[in-house]
Amino acid sequence: MSYATPSGAGNQKETPTMIAASKVNGSRVCNAAGEALGSIHDVMLDKQSGHVTYAVMSFGGFLGIGEKYHPLPWHKLTYNEAYDAYVVNLDKRILEDAPSYGTSEIFDWSANRHNIDEYYGSTKPPLM
Amino acid sequence: MSYATPSGAGNQKETPTMIAASKVNGSRVCNAAGEALGSIHDVMLDKQSGHVTYAVMSFGGFLGIGEKYHPLPWHKLTYNEAYDAYVVNLDKRILEDAPSYGTSEIFDWSANRHNIDEYYGSTKPPLM
Numbered sequence: 463m464s465y466a467t468p469s470g471a472g473n474q475k476e477t478p479t480m481i482a483a484s485k486v487n488g489s490r491v492c493n494a495a496g497e498a499l500g501s502i503h504d505v506m507l508d509k510q511s512g513h514v515t516y517a518v519m520s521f522g523g524f525l526g527i528g529e530k531y532h533p534l535p536w537h538k539l540t541y542n543e544a545y546d547a548y549v550v551n552l553d554k555r556i557l558e559d560a561p562s563y564g565t566s567e568i569f570d571w572s573a574n575r576h577n578i579d580e581y582y583g584s585t586k587p588p589l590m
Numbered sequence: 591m592s593y594a595t596p597s598g599a600g601n602q603k604e605t606p607t608m609i610a611a612s613k614v615n616g617s618r619v620c621n622a623a624g625e626a627l628g629s630i631h632d633v634m635l636d637k638q639s640g641h642v643t644y645a646v647m648s649f650g651g652f653l654g655i656g657e658k659y660h661p662l663p664w665h666k667l668t669y670n671e672a673y674d675a676y677v678v679n680l681d682k683r684i685l686e687d688a689p690s691y692g693t694s695e696i697f698d699w700s701a702n703r704h705n706i707d708e709y710y711g712s713t714k715p716p717l718m
Contacts, residue, residue, distance in 0.1 A: 474632075474646075474696070474697050474699060475696055475697065475698040475699060475700070476634075476699050476700075477699045477700045477703065479636060479637055479638065480634050480635065480636060480637065480643060480644075480699060480703075481634070481635050481637050482632045482633070482634055482635070482646075483611035483612075483614065483615065483632060483633040483634070483635055483642075484611075484612070484615060484632050486611065486635055487611065487612060504602075504610045504611060504612050505610070505611045505635075505640075506604075506608050506609070506610055506611070507608065507609055507610070507611055507614055507633075507642065508607060508608060509607055509608065509609050509669040510607065510668075510669050512633075512641060512642030512664045512665075512667075513640060513641055513642070514611075514635065514640035514641070514642075515608060516608075518602075518610075536640045537640075539640075540638075541637040541638050568602070568603055569602045569603065570603040571602060571603060571604050571605045571608060572603070572604075572605045575605065575608075
């Protein structure tokens with residue numbers, strides 16, 4: 463797993479506030495202390511409004527073994543210029559217990575979107 | 591140039607209103623009559639808000655020869671379910687004369703964003 467900006471994403475010189483969607487994928491995600499949590503695997507867009515609704519994060523895994531995708535509402539991510547990364551200010555345990563799917567699984571957004579919203583909408587820690 | 595949804599874009603079953611950013615790229619773009627104009631090469635995101643600001647369209651070209659990228663404000667695109675494509679309701683000539691760059695050029699967004707906004711903000715046809 464590499465946290466570097468993917469190469470070959472296009473011949474564009476971006477502004478400090480704007481990024482090509484093809485380059486968001488692969489962006490680093492860290493916690494409020496700047497510690498690496500993972501990276502962005504993909505982002506989900508609302509077709510009509512053009513608003514990013516969810517980020518699909520790639521957490522953990524070593525050489526791809528045990529890697530999982532964690533979809534979470536976009537508003538849980540804040541872009542931090544100093545870190546040049548997206549910050550997710552959530553306890554690691556909350557992220558670990560969150561809805562996720564294996565990299566070889568097919569994730570059904572229609573069926574599962576509700577669970578994601580419900581999980582992250584609550585500020586209570588998940589049931590153990 | 592292919593209009594098919596790119597394969598390998600991820601193992602996700604999407605909803606009718608949501609699409610993975612990695613799949614937007616390659617989406618068909620047509621005019622109000624449903625005639626093909628080109629496809630979406632990439633979309634530009636505002637890092638903070640997560641809003642799509644521009645679509646970079648790929649117009650024309652035959653086997654890649656003469657292909658050009660045309661950035662245009664996202665609000666000029668409307669997703670049309672019947673066409674399963676984004677509709678740009680602009681005269682083809684306006685699009686042809688719009689700011690564009692070659693596929694091997696480096697596009698500087700900071701320097702050129704203003705020109706794009708100005709060009710499409712105006713409803714007047716471009717000077718010939």
